[in-house]
Amino acid sequence: MKSYLGPSFQLIDAIEWVDLARASRFGPRTNPLLVKGAVRAWPAWDRWTFDNLAALRRRDGSDVVRRFQNGLVEQGATGQPLELPIAPYLRELAQLARQPQRQDKGLLSYRRWKQLLNGERFHLDWSYMQSFQPDRVYLALWNILDEFPQLRRDFAIRQLWPGWRWTWEFVFMGPAQTVTGLHYDFPNNWFCQVRGTKEVIVFPPDQSPHMCTSLKYDAGSTLSNINISRLDEQPVESAAFAHAHGYYARVEAGDALFIPKHNWHAVVAQEPSISLAVFGLTFWEIISRGGPLEVRRFLHKLHLYRWGNCICHKTRAPFSKLRSDEVRTLKREAVDGVTTH
DSSP: OTTOOOSEEEEOOEEEHHHHHHHTOOOOOSSOEEEETTGGGSTHHHHOOHHHHHTOBOTTSOBOEEEEEESOOSSSOOOOOEEEEHHHHHHHHHHHHTSOOOSSOSSSOHHHHHHOOTTOOBOOOGGGGGSSOSOOEEEEEEOHHHHSGGGGGGOOHHHHSOSOOEEEEEEEEEOTTOEEEEEEESSEEEEEEEESOEEEEEEOGGGGGGSOEEEEEETTEEEESOOTTOGGGOHHHHHHHTTOEEEEEEEOTTOEEEEOTTOEEEEEESSSEEEEEEEEEOHHHIIIIIHHHHHHHHHHHTTOSSTTSBSSSOOSSOGGGSOHHHHHHHHHHHHHTOSOO
16 A cells, blocks of 8 residues: 555644633634644543543442444444443553553654644555554444533533534544544534544545445444545545545544534544544534434334444445345345344
8 A cells, every 4th residue: 555645635724722712712614623732621631531431330330331333334344233341441441551652653653743734735654554453342432421421521512612502422432543434424523532642534525526425324424435444455445535635633632623514534543542522413403404314313223224234233244245145135134123233
């Protein structure tokens, strides 16, 4: 992959938290924005450690058990989700986080990142994605603030996002080299990085012709067929991807990244990380788009909409990669209720 340049990028606009707070308003915008140091000003900066979260218990004192993502799910086959206690997993992440972290690795090395100027176009090192398998067990999409409401006080998201909107939150906790594949979300998203560093690539909606839209189902998101971990195995998709122009951010611990709705993005963790994604809809967005979204979710649960080709249940491969007899078998199993949940 050394010879593959891929898309061109420029740095996402950045502002210091103190400067944004001084302006006291974050208005509507369609471009991503990196707010340096936002999370450092919140209680989560001190309280949200791997060890502290590992100590969470249910009201009856029992261990917290959650569904874990089993490798990359946005592209390719979906691995069987795993039901595991969170405490041993988070304690292991705490040990990994205490080890020295290399800064010369990644899609863009720290040294090169520091040399870049605003507006300068550059390319990423896609050979890095060949250096590991995207098969990490990942505690992703956990609605932790609903299960433990007392933790909601640790995030002052209204300081970033004034005005009324319905919000919901998911936490992502995992080791280095976890990958969230290329997709876009229906709502706007504040991506709050509490621990570790992640690389985020973002493509505005006008780059959709180069994104190779997938039919794989993910509630609230539209996925791409482009697997950034396996571009060498996708000549058609990688050729289309190379024509795109996007944005890049190195989201360090304490930062918050605003990702506008319908902006394609992918995330690669450089270190053991804790991230909280805060999604929000205005009243009009709920009325105009929320209904169809819920209808599709309901039909999916009934096995009537893209069943067997989704991120939430085990699949052997995307339908596009299956033989016709395998597709018929999957559909028959879905009807019979045999497909693994």
